[in-house]
Amino acid sequence: MNLFENYTFPNGISLRNRIVMAPMTNYSSNADGTVSDEEVAYYARRSNGVGMVVTACTYVAENGKGFPGQFAGYADQFIPSLKRVADAIHEGGAKAVLQIYHGGRRSIPEEVPNGELVSASDVAFPGNVTPRPLTIEEIKEIINAYGETTRRAIEAGYDGVEIHGANTYLLQQFFSGYTNRRTDEYGGSIENRMRFPLEIVDEVKRVVEKYATKPFVVGYRFSPEEEEETGITMDQTVKLVDALADKGLTYLHVSQTEFFTKPHRFSGDKNKSRVEILLETINGRTPFIGVGSIYSLEDAEKASESGIDLLALGRELLIEPDWVKKAEAGDHNISTEMDQTKQKELVIPDPMWKMLNRPGWIPGMG
Template identity: 40%
Template sequence: MKILEDFHLRHGAVLAGRVVQSPMVTRGSTEEGFVTEENIAYYDARSKVAAAIITEASSVSEHGLAFPNGLSFASDEHIEGLTKLAKAIKQNGAKAIAQLHHGGRESRVTLEREGTTYAPSQVNFSFLDHEPTEMTEEQIQSVIIEFGEATRRAIESGFDGVEIHGANHYLLQQFFSAFSNRREDDWGGSLEKRMAFPLAVVAEVKRVIVEANAPADFILGYRISPEEIHGDNIGYSFRESLKLAKELSKYELDYLHISLRGGYASTPIDESEQTSLAELFKEAIGPETALITVSEVFDLNSAEDALNYGDLVAIARAALIEPEFLEKIRQGKAEQIAQAISPQRMPIVKWPNGLIEWLTGENTLPDVPGIETIKK
């Protein structure tokens, strides 16, 4: 069974299976981003869910906080708790990967605390209730360093790797997007200049991995949204992001993780291209960089089919519902994988209270199957 095969990443890390838990915000930390018992319980329950577990979007900066009670790698004071978290994730052989994140204009917590957010350009976006502050050269350089410092903390905390969050309209994507980035300096304008900030972050993270004496098999991944087209608002096409993917692959990533909401077989918005986005990106990055695809995987059959499009398959809502997703496949009990959340499953899934409130309240997330059964 392909889903259970070991998978060897570029720098030597071996995953005991081809399922990865996708990063999902849990809102289980303290207001300052410190690890809590809720965090530990949530990840402890999922230590057998996949061969690698990517943490929720974890802040690298106090100026880029997007989620209330979100996990943070922004100071050395966080290392003690992060060490416990990494240990919980790794206890049954899964690799622990920290997703490093800066919200940019989407940093709602920073807005509440500081009265502004920070972005490539000061633009009056119709979907925001404020104008973000355009980042200075000094601020840009500071954020690049913050990604490196967060990487050092991940290494010191015992994580097996980091994933740089360059997707879902957060800061790195904002720099790459022509809709968000209106700069006329070295950080904006041409496609090459719009690539400069994401590539600078990757370069800094790579530098720190070497200088901090990380294990030789330390994992480096990057998450990307393959296109940004919302009606007449065009940030970039898939053809442009394929060029970014090719540049990213020059930094010898272990993997590229494409963010999809329409299913792992999704094709570009441009209907003239019928090849799946996953296949297009796999061709762009080449054989040495693994491709993780995601979306609409809830059982063994869909997980196996997803491997026709990428090297590894990430599960998100399925991991919320079934904390032993991969373990049940290993045990030959795939038919017992839970397909929906229910009141009876709540003691098993160990969702933090903040996550329960979010998923059962007003949000723009895809519905978790069965979520209506636990709404008050």
């Protein structure tokens, strides 16, 4: 495929190219949960080339905040704040997609009501307090909260939402046999463990049908596998993705560090990459976004040959905000390592810059 050609989703929403900015936490919002000026500038700087921007995750319930400096979407008072990001992205010519999530057991005790964490079961995240299992009533309330945040995204002018079912947050905590020890209809069998994320998909789609006056993106992001013995396997992910592909979503978006990673635990052909397995599972039912350590134009071209519909770049757009412009022009001198003297020029907020310095995360840093 040509990465730089227009791409139109089945629902009619058109992107100017097939490059997506992956969602990345930036730790840079105001203490009251509103978007900061630094964040707005950060998104504006990176919206000039890509076809679509998926924002950092915004929490749908007050007890779902997973990071300091995270912007909120759990109440109508945040609509003007959410709109600032959508407007900044649109000014650069990209489509704006709000990623929505709940941190579950990975939320921050100091920043949630009464310091109480909730999850599928009482399995603590290492170093964090033990969460309380959600009641059935609370599960229904969180499903509703995803719908309400979707309504706010529509009112704030976004082109869509991405349901964050990846990176060990609440939806993944329900899907994983490691973190879900429930014995009710939301636990036990894989069908029961899928129930919560699939009901959220249904609710978000219902809200879109009710409130959106034009085509609206509903994407879903997932992590393929977990390390724990009772955690998610590639076989289980294939079952989830198969169910999601039947839901009429705008796209599915894998979350992994390396694009060509092969499965760790899989009963099928382990010589195939996860991306190959996922594409076979989806079988053309819904568009698929690939991601994972794509830095150079050569990296992107190789990934594009896999059969994916769209390619997401994350860390590379921190290093090189003009990646699309340079790559489209055939510039093979694209920066693929961070120039630590250019924080201001790259418009990376101070709190995010500090977090990027962890070893091995960003080439050229740490």
